[in-house]
Amino acid sequence: MKVAEGVHRIDGVRISNAYLVSADDGLLLVDTGIPGNAKRILAFIERLGRRPDELRTIVLTHWHIDHVGSVAGLKRLTGAQVAIHELDAPVLAGRERPAKGRRAMAVITRLFHLRPVSADLRLRDGDRIGGLEVVHVPGHTAGSIVLRRDDGVVFSGDALLGDRHGGIRPPDPGLSLDPDQARASAEKIRALGFRLLLPGHGRPAAARPRPGPSSSQS
Ligand SMILES: [Zn+2]
Numbered sequence: 001m002k003v004a005e006g007v008h009r010i011d012g013v014r015i016s017n018a019y020l021v022s023a024d025d026g027l028l029l030v031d032t033g034i035p036g037n038a039k040r041i042l043a044f045i046e047r048l049g050r051r052p053d054e055l056r057t058i059v060l061t062h063w064h065i066d067h068v069g070s071v072a073g074l075k076r077l078t079g080a081q082v083a084i085h086e087l088d089a090p091v092l093a094g095r096e097r098p099a100k101g102r103r104a105m106a107v108i109t110r111l112f113h114l115r116p117v118s119a120d121l122r123l124r125d126g127d128r129i130g131g132l133e134v135v136h137v138p139g140h141t142a143g144s145i146v147l148r149r150d151d152g153v154v155f156s157g158d159a160l161l162g163d164r165h166g167g168i169r170p171p172d173p174g175l176s177l178d179p180d181q182a183r184a185s186a187e188k189i190r191a192l193g194f195r196l197l198l199p200g201h202g203r204p205a206a207a208r209p210r211p212g213p214s215s216s217q218s
């Protein structure tokens with residue numbers, strides 16, 4: 001489904017959202033869903049009349065399994081470069097256990113046997129990739145990022161979520177490494193300003209006038 005100029009949310013990827021972005025140098029994918037979505041994502045690319053090998057870059061908003069689950073398969077099938085924040089890269093590579101990971105996420109991670117992936121690009125705050133600016137928003141994980149396009153389209157991963165009605169909700173404290181930091185990062189994203197929020201879960205959310213800091217929809 002087209003959600004913004006040059007951006008599609010990939011149909012059929014459940015639980016979390018994966019977005020395909022047309023960039024100057026080919027296609028860029030933001031997150032990959034749970035394991036088992038690689039072929040679905042490639043079929044979606046072909047339905048758009050593009051070739052799977054046009055997928056040059058996969059940017060992961062954070063290391064959680066429902067976002068990185070299909071990255072190993074996609075990297076193998078397309079040769080795309082994989083980018084993640086430098087603080088989440090060691091977990092993705094299987095070199096570091098998700099220490100202090102909240103219990104629910106630790107259980108989910110153990111359920112799937114995630115294939116380790118070594119990132120080609122380790123991102124930092126302020127980097128640009130495929131025309132998108134990287135903003136570090138730690139808390140949900142240490143290396144959570146959002147990606148901001150110059151026209152105000154923001155891919156927020158799990159750092160700020162959508163609901164089913166086009167509204168915005170804060171990250172789930174139970175799934176966050178540091179709930180206080182996650183809350184502060186969610187405020188930081190709101191303060192950045194956006195025209196359209198494309199979250200890791202839930203529907204796209206268009207910007208609305210802010211009623212005030214104390215009346216968030218939690
Ligand atoms: Zn997450």
